[in-house]
Amino acid sequence: MPPVSNTLLTVAGVDKTFPGVRALAHVDLDVRAGEVHALVGENGAGKSTLARIIAGIDMPEAGRMLLADRPYRPKGRKDAEAMGVRIVMQELNLIGTLSVAENVFIDRLPSRFGFIDYGVLNRATRNVMAQVGLDRVDPSMPVGSLGVGQQQMVEIAAGLSRRCRVLALDEPTASLTDNEVSLLFAQIERLKAEGVGIIYISHRIEEILRIADWVTVLRDGKVVGTREAAGLDCDEVIRLMVGRDMVKAAPALTGVRSDLALRVIALRGGDKVRDVSFDAYRGEILGVTGLMGSGRTEAMRLVFGADPREAGDIYLGGSERPARIRTPKDAVERGMALLTEDRKAQGLLLSLSVRANISITRLADVSRLGWIDSALESAAARSYVESLNIRCASPEQSVGQLSGGNQQKVVIAKWLYRDCDVLIFDEPTRGIDVGAKFEIYQMLAALARKGKAVVFVSSDLNELMAISSRIMVLSAGRVAEVFEQGAWSEERVLSAAFSGYITAD
Amino acid sequence: HKHPDDKPTVALIVKSLANEFFKTMEEGARAHHDQHQDEYDLKVIGIKNETDVTQQIECVELVMAQGVDAIVIAPADSKALVPVCKRAMDAGIVVVNIDNKLDADVLREKNATIPFVGPDNRKGAAMAGTYLADRLQRGDEVAIIEGAPNAFNGIQRKQGFEDAMQAAGMNVVSSQTGYWETDKAQPVASALINGHPDLKAILCANDSMALGAVAALRDAGKGRSVYVIGFDNIAAAQRLLKEGRILCTVDQHADKLASFGIEHALQMLKGEAAGVDQETPVDLITAEML
Amino acid sequence: MAGDYLGMVVALLALVIVFSLSAKNFFTATTFRTIANQIPDTTIVAVGMTFVLIIAGIDLSVSSVLALAGAVLGIVLVNWGWPLPLAIVVCLVVGLVCGAVNGLVVVRWRLPSFIVTLGMLEAARGAAYRVTQSRTIYVGGPLEAITDTTILGLSLPLIGAILIVVVGQLVLSRTVFGRYLIAIGTNEEAVRLSGIDPRPYKVAVFLLCSSLAAVAAVIRAARMSSANPNAAIGFELEVIAAVVIGGTSLMGGRGSVVRSFFGVLIIAVLGAGLAQIGAQEHTKRLISGCVIVLAVILDQYRRRVRNA
Amino acid sequence: MAGDYLGMVVALLALVIVFSLSAKNFFTATTFRTIANQIPDTTIVAVGMTFVLIIAGIDLSVSSVLALAGAVLGIVLVNWGWPLPLAIVVCLVVGLVCGAVNGLVVVRWRLPSFIVTLGMLEAARGAAYRVTQSRTIYVGGPLEAITDTTILGLSLPLIGAILIVVVGQLVLSRTVFGRYLIAIGTNEEAVRLSGIDPRPYKVAVFLLCSSLAAVAAVIRAARMSSANPNAAIGFELEVIAAVVIGGTSLMGGRGSVVRSFFGVLIIAVLGAGLAQIGAQEHTKRLISGCVIVLAVILDQYRRRVRNA
Numbered sequence A: 001m002p003p004v005s006n007t008l009l010t011v012a013g014v015d016k017t018f019p020g021v022r023a024l025a026h027v028d029l030d031v032r033a034g035e036v037h038a039l040v041g042e043n044g045a046g047k048s049t050l051a052r053i054i055a056g057i058d059m060p061e062a063g064r065m066l067l068a069d070r071p072y073r074p075k076g077r078k079d080a081e082a083m084g085v086r087i088v089m090q091e092l093n094l095i096g097t098l099s100v101a102e103n104v105f106i107d108r109l110p111s112r113f114g115f116i117d118y119g120v121l122n123r124a125t126r127n128v129m130a131q132v133g134l135d136r137v138d139p140s141m142p143v144g145s146l147g148v149g150q151q152q153m154v155e156i157a158a159g160l161s162r163r164c165r166v167l168a169l170d171e172p173t174a175s176l177t178d179n180e181v182s183l184l185f186a187q188i189e190r191l192k193a194e195g196v197g198i199i200y201i202s203h204r205i206e207e208i209l210r211i212a213d214w215v216t217v218l219r220d221g222k223v224v225g226t227r228e229a230a231g232l233d234c235d236e237v238i239r240l241m242v243g244r245d246m247v248k249a250a251p252a253l254t255g256v257r258s259d260l261a262l263r264v265i266a267l268r269g270g271d272k273v274r275d276v277s278f279d280a281y282r283g284e285i286l287g288v289t290g291l292m293g294s295g296r297t298e299a300m301r302l303v304f305g306a307d308p309r310e311a312g313d314i315y316l317g318g319s320e321r322p323a324r325i326r327t328p329k330d331a332v333e334r335g336m337a338l339l340t341e342d343r344k345a346q347g348l349l350l351s352l353s354v355r356a357n358i359s360i361t362r363l364a365d366v367s368r369l370g371w372i373d374s375a376l377e378s379a380a381a382r383s384y385v386e387s388l389n390i391r392c393a394s395p396e397q398s399v400g401q402l403s404g405g406n407q408q409k410v411v412i413a414k415w416l417y418r419d420c421d422v423l424i425f426d427e428p429t430r431g432i433d434v435g436a437k438f439e440i441y442q443m444l445a446a447l448a449r450k451g452k453a454v455v456f457v458s459s460d461l462n463e464l465m466a467i468s469s470r471i472m473v474l475s476a477g478r479v480a481e482v483f484e485q486g487a488w489s490e491e492r493v494l495s496a497a498f499s500g501y502i503t504a505d
Numbered sequence B: 001h002k003h004p005d006d007k008p009t010v011a012l013i014v015k016s017l018a019n020e021f022f023k024t025m026e027e028g029a030r031a032h033h034d035q036h037q038d039e040y041d042l043k044v045i046g047i048k049n050e051t052d053v054t055q056q057i058e059c060v061e062l063v064m065a066q067g068v069d070a071i072v073i074a075p076a077d078s079k080a081l082v083p084v085c086k087r088a089m090d091a092g093i094v095v096v097n098i099d100n101k102l103d104a105d106v107l108r109e110k111n112a113t114i115p116f117v118g119p120d121n122r123k124g125a126a127m128a129g130t131y132l133a134d135r136l137q138r139g140d141e142v143a144i145i146e147g148a149p150n151a152f153n154g155i156q157r158k159q160g161f162e163d164a165m166q167a168a169g170m171n172v173v174s175s176q177t178g179y180w181e182t183d184k185a186q187p188v189a190s191a192l193i194n195g196h197p198d199l200k201a202i203l204c205a206n207d208s209m210a211l212g213a214v215a216a217l218r219d220a221g222k223g224r225s226v227y228v229i230g231f232d233n234i235a236a237a238q239r240l241l242k243e244g245r246i247l248c249t250v251d252q253h254a255d256k257l258a259s260f261g262i263e264h265a266l267q268m269l270k271g272e273a274a275g276v277d278q279e280t281p282v283d284l285i286t287a288e289m290l
Numbered sequence C, D: 001m002a003g004d005y006l007g008m009v010v011a012l013l014a015l016v017i018v019f020s021l022s023a024k025n026f027f028t029a030t031t032f033r034t035i036a037n038q039i040p041d042t043t044i045v046a047v048g049m050t051f052v053l054i055i056a057g058i059d060l061s062v063s064s065v066l067a068l069a070g071a072v073l074g075i076v077l078v079n080w081g082w083p084l085p086l087a088i089v090v091c092l093v094v095g096l097v098c099g100a101v102n103g104l105v106v107v108r109w110r111l112p113s114f115i116v117t118l119g120m121l122e123a124a125r126g127a128a129y130r131v132t133q134s135r136t137i138y139v140g141g142p143l144e145a146i147t148d149t150t151i152l153g154l155s156l157p158l159i160g161a162i163l164i165v166v167v168g169q170l171v172l173s174r175t176v177f178g179r180y181l182i183a184i185g186t187n188e189e190a191v192r193l194s195g196i197d198p199r200p201y202k203v204a205v206f207l208l209c210s211s212l213a214a215v216a217a218v219i220r221a222a223r224m225s226s227a228n229p230n231a232a233i234g235f236e237l238e239v240i241a242a243v244v245i246g247g248t249s250l251m252g253g254r255g256s257v258v259r260s261f262f263g264v265l266i267i268a269v270l271g272a273g274l275a276q277i278g279a280q281e282h283t284k285r286l287i288s289g290c291v292i293v294l295a296v297i298l299d300q301y302r303r304r305v306r307n308a
């Protein structure tokens, strides 16, 4: 008998091109049983494409794959799953009108004569959800009523709940807070112990160094190296990714805070925001964090007029009179911007070009008497494609064809182009690569220095602590605490984040 | 269970009240009722769409439910309405058929005799056709635009036109349906005009379709070089006649048609009239007569 | 659940009360009997339409398919002299074929169902004229047995329609098939990515809808003792209106068969009531236009209140 | 750009050639003259419908609005004896009002335009019957001047229609307004969250569509020398078919006015040709049903090939 190799999945010489882009070029990858193989690379490097090919969703143009030493040529996702290869994709793919349980078990609903056995289904779902710490969620709730973070957890739970040999996780933690990340990692450890091979894609390098056994770096669709994770450090991974050394100096923003830009008093609305008051000053970055579902997104939507508020006043630019903000239009006219958390549903015009997506916020400036000056418009779009390093064939490419991170950059570009005084950015770095992240931090700091107020909502505490002037912590729809720069620590922020739930219970 | 001095209720069920012909019929009936208020109560019901037979059946069922004494009906379909009329008769309601004659075969099968009060459409159409033929040469090309193919009166008018054309030795190059509507008749007329450059006349089974034919002539830039004849004598047709855009039309006295039917029904209720057919007058209308 | 129907029951009762007060002889057994005889065919087609709207489709061809299936039924019974059960089978096959064409064309070329069924609307009507030479076919006796059979005072078609409503609702809310339809209507791409091929389900829904139209054709032919190629022109919009009044979304993913049934009832009572108070054609049109929109507005409020 | 229209031009030429070979006297000046006289009203409404479809809406009421506006035009000219220009203004105001109601109800209660315009379809038709007492109003002379005026051999309505197409295309592809419409049709929520209130734009589009229907009403009345409250029944589906054949998506966000014009031409030539080869009603229906679907399938292929 030949020696049993523990290489589970072999990818050899895989090619994939999209119109105008070489997404993958001769990519090789080995995934071993019981090990985590991380894929890293800049936005648009081809990570998701590779994962999708492995999961049978996309077809490679050349190359071959072996699964447990046998040729592996999945005809589709279903086929791949039948052979034990699963994926949790980068973009949410849940069905809003179905319940959490129905989503988790969508392709294997327990039934008798076609009738669903909801008792069995809900029980099974509760078990699965408990594994990822979502035991508070009612399995019969429509998934659409959950927040993005919780939805991501549902999707992960669905992925984890099935037996498989190879599991690909494409940026599973992009909108998760530390708490959920630890739960996820516990599950990954369990799967490793069961001998599952895991492909793990993330832009959070520290996470990768914590969980991965191997790291493969992709750049422009090519593998630039595969290393054992044990000997690696953050800087080296980044160097491999971008091909040069990165200055990742956190922008210092001390002492530039000036006039009041935004004052929110006693904001209440929906069932998530109970009482939120805060100030944001010109020249600062106000970090906002909290546990998943603490009402961050909802609070920012209320400030922006995206949802009707039940109570509360908003003052702009130190004015004594509350600003009349009923719709996003009012907000934007008064100099506010809101970068939404859900880029696909709320941020982008997927089938339109990068150019049209960027210019939408300020068409008046690239038009004369209502007629668009396409030269001006293209120039504006091109300047952001360059400054944010958006990877696209041309500004005429439709946004839907870009990689997740590059789509996110387009959303950022559109609001930078609007040039507002108060910028509320909800998870703006979601899915953005490390290099670009630091560029965005720099850019936000520069904006603050120019006298803008930046409200930065994020689930990534490290990033908040690196760039914020102050950090506001929301808990159960209320402001739990606001930390001045230097006064915060991970423990103090976390305990503030939990505080609202402890008193509530 | 009815007081002898109770006035009988007569239901007039027509096709579409959105159609001018039936609108006129309705107004005639209302005028008649105004003069005979102490003799009977009137209810007029129309359907939304002339071809919506189901709805008309529902109307009959509804008035049966309301307990009317007589139904005067212009059926939207000469076959499909028979069973429900028979049911009404079985329930003791007097039924009189006007305008569009119920199908004789189905009546026989259903074992029902329903008196028909109305004009002889074939005769009327033949009158108009003969008037036209006097202005044409033997062998001239003419075309017919028919009414809906499932309407008895439509078929009769077509036959009347054909009778006259045959008698005068005209060449009927085509006969197509325009479903009674201006909008449907106009493209048919256009095709006839363009496809037969020597066409001399278009015989339309009603005036609405004649309007479509007139428009088609204008579209083709052929002005008044083709004769158009219509049927029904609607208000617009009189203007067209005056301007010489149509040659003639036939008046079957829509306004009186319903009154004839109602009177017939009232007489039957009183036991004074038997359930026999009664023919009402038709008249040729030409420009000189206006 | 019960609250789901409350608004519609109230609306229905309100209509009945208004008409009972304003029209002589409205509140009588005969009126309700008449309405009961009239709704089965609309109800049955509305069930099919509910399914189609739930998958974010639309079926404009039901009216023509109904006419064609009825026409074929008439031909088979009268011209070919086949026995009734066999004729009904042929009629249902016609419905199945039309549905299959609709469904297969929609999934094969990924076309909007609006346009495919618009094509079928024309083509099936043409075929109906073709087979009947545009003439009404009188059938009479044998067919009438269908409407004349009553069980516990309810006519066979009414019982059938109610059964179809109940089964339809159960299928929609309790079965894997039904849940997949809702999923497809909500996010077809996500369903596909979940490894479920949405295409057979979509074809099945169009099949179902056209077959139900064929069932309705049998009932309608029985009621009219005849088959009319002009039958049901404009019927598709009436059915869609009823289903939408029942709160089914045109965007897909949301709908209820039972509520569609209430929609049908509302439209039927409105029609009967307006006819009985002797409203003129133009008034009927105006009122029914407004009622359609009002009903949907009310439904919006109801939903918003319940969600808050 | 040119490639965009190539497919449609080829389809059009193919139709003309087929009919010229198969129908006697098809390829004659009179035929083309007839077609040229018949398309302006459809073209003008198709422009409005293109805009509505682009914002992911639909306007089923165009046919009834056309009938109502035409009816009012007739009444004002004949019964009130007002001069033509004033009567036309009144007619356009009727269109504006209907459009405003459609648009405002759609945005105020966030209702699907399908259902709102379905309500208007009924209500406006009812109003048309009301104002005319269901009678065709013969106008004659004064109105006919509109169609009888020609410039360089082209009739005034045709010139107007072409002008509207050109302006419509430019507005759609070159102006901020047009861009917003495309954006709203693509993702209305994203537009709203970009600080643009989509509501006035949506209302404007319904206003535009109904007003264009009123313009078409004037032309149609001029062509028919009369105003008919029964005019244009079923016209909305014909217009939608033309626009969709032109490649405008029913899902919103994509469409072209010029291509809609080609869609109108294709349908017009098809209709004239089929009539002229003497096809029977049922054949016409069958063929036009198939052509609608085929045209859209071809358009899908064209798009896929171009994207690959």
Ligand SMILES: Nc1ncnc2c1ncn2[C@@H]1O[C@H](COP(=O)(O)OP(=O)(O)OP(=O)(O)O)[C@@H](O)[C@H]1O
Pocket (backbone or CB within 6 Å): A018, A019, A021, A022, A023, A041, A042, A043, A044, A045, A046, A047, A048, A049, A050, A090, A391, A392, A400, A401, A402, A403, A404, A405, A406, A431, A433
């Ligand atoms: N459907 C598509 N059509 C055209 N180009 C595509 C398509 N999908 C992906 N691409 C291109 O392929 C390249 C690789 O994309 P991929 O999504 O694999 O990147 P990624 O490494 O996952 O990036 P990110 O970190 O931003 O998620 C990108 O340049 C992207 O624009």
Ligand SMILES: Nc1ncnc2c1ncn2[C@@H]1O[C@H](COP(=O)(O)OP(=O)(O)OP(=O)(O)O)[C@@H](O)[C@H]1O
Pocket (backbone or CB within 6 Å): A146, A147, A148, A149, A150, A175, A272, A290, A291, A292, A293, A294, A295, A296, A297, A298, A299, A301, A307, A341, A342, A459
């Ligand atoms: N009116 C609304 N329309 C659409 N989406 C909404 C609306 N209100 C809230 N959401 C979404 O619901 C989710 C819940 O918001 P919430 O404020 O509870 O979450 P959060 O604190 O931002 O946490 P997370 O985003 O991590 O779930 C958010 O993802 C938000 O995008």
Ligand SMILES: [Mg+2]
Pocket (backbone or CB within 6 Å): A047, A048, A049, A090, A170, A403, A404, A405
């Ligand atoms: Mg990716």
Ligand SMILES: [Mg+2]
Pocket (backbone or CB within 6 Å): A147, A148, A296, A297, A298, A341, A426
């Ligand atoms: Mg959030």
